[in-house]
Amino acid sequence: MSELLVDLKAFLQSSPTPYHAVKAMAKRLDVAGYQYLDEADSWALSEGGRYYTVRNGSSIIAWCLPKAKSVIESGFRMVGAHTDSPCLKVKPQPEIHKHDYQQLGVEVYGGVLLNPWFDRDLSMAGRVSYLDVDRRRKQALVNFQKPVAVLPSLAIHLDRDANTSRTINAQTHLPVILAQGKHAGDFKSILSQQLIKEGVADVAEILDYEISLYDTQEPSIVGLADEFIASARLDNLLSCFMGLNALLNADSDEGVLLVCNDHEEVGSMSAAGAQGPMLSQVIERLVPAVEDRVRMLNRSMLISADNAHGVHPNFSDKHDANHGPLLNAGPVIKINANQRYASNSETSGLFKDLAQQVGVPVQSFVVRSDMGCGSTIGPITAAELGVKTLDIGVPQFAMHSIRELAGVQDVDSLIKVLEAFYKEKYV
Incomplete structure (x- = not known):
């Protein structure tokens, strides 16, 4: 290469x-x-x-x-x-709890081709505004890197028309699963913990954020003769x-x-x-x-x-x-x-x-x-x-x-x- x-x-x-x-x-x-x-x-x-x-x-x-x-x-x-x-962005108040699953509500950014987002290993990254321990306003970038979320498809047994006429409702079909149970905490607490892991030690309060979901699969060179890049x-x-x-x-x-x-x-x-x-x-x-x-x-x-x-x-x-x-x-x-x-x-x-x-x-x-x-x-x-x-x-x-x-x-x-x-x- x-x-x-x-x-x-x-x-x-x-x-x-x-x-x-x-x-x-x-x-x-x-x-x-x-x-x-x-x-x-x-x-x-x-x-x-x-x-x-x-x-x-x-x-x-x-x-x-x-x-x-x-x-x-x-x-x-x-x-x-x-x-x-184009991507999926986490909403300002994203926490959803359904049937013991902790989910995040997302907003569609740009003209997203939605179907390929299902069944991918998703992570999160973006920018966070916060107060430090001296109550000074600061900003930091965050990147979870590892897979932390998933958007599972509905089994074809429950959606027999999936291959012929399936449509995606951006409000009801796209909230991603983040965890099972409520142990993960609210989203701002999750961000604060991740920032600390990444070396931002002075976080006292998360003020706001702009966080996107992304696929963790790395870019690849593909094709029998290495003709293409997929990413x-x-x-x-x-x-x-x-x-x-x-x-x-x-x-x-x-x-x-x-x-x-x-x-x-x-x-x-x-x-x-x-x-x-x-x-x-x-x-x-x-x-x-x-x-x-x-x-x-x-x-x-x-x-x-x-x-x-x-x-x-x-x-x-x-x-x-x-x-x-x-x-x-x-x-x-x-x-x-x-x-x-x-x-x-x-x-x-x-x-x-x-x-x-x-x-x-x-x-x-x-x-x-x-x-x-x-x-x-x-x-x-x-x-x-x-x-x-x-x-x-x-x-x-x-x-x-x-x-x-x-x-x-x-x-x-x-x-x-x-x-x-x-x-x-x-x-």
């Missing part, structure tokens, strides 16, 4: 929530010599400097300023992705990983930037989402004068990286016959006439040229004309900044399932093209 895939598996396994993903990315940026900038502080930036900032613990922006010219002359080569994935949260931690690797690998003379936003799966409308002001505020601090900023953005481009639907051999009729991306056949340019994707002929042409230069094949995806089309942070960011934009991604199966599948060759391929983009002089 290549070192790249080893790193990818470790990143996916260490990132059960957006908070953990940003923490893992920040650690790699620290090692690479990037300087953390707190949004609440004044920023002193230098030519060729490497920096990053974090908002809400779940969104991150990293950038390098050009070495030999102003960023106004250079512009930014920007890559965007998102840190969140949770490939949409869209895979793009975060590829964008970060390209950023760290590219030794560019131009301005380069990586933005990974939270909340894409629920519309991006938040302070840390792509429809919020985080990226525009960072750019305003880098180029305060309006005219200079407009000139800089005119010399800039954004590549929005979010996985694409590979053509499933058992369901090929769900694709346009001429636009069915194959796994391990190269990154996919995503096109939609109604601007659900922000690609246009100029931005896709640049990407195709860069891909040819590094020997990477390119595919195209257009949704069937009689089906609805999803969207990405691409059109949102393009509208917020007024920057030309391209939507791309690597093809995958089982998008929004608890376990997804992508091609290992596509990971290396897209990193190569993104590196070339970061180095490109004219965009």
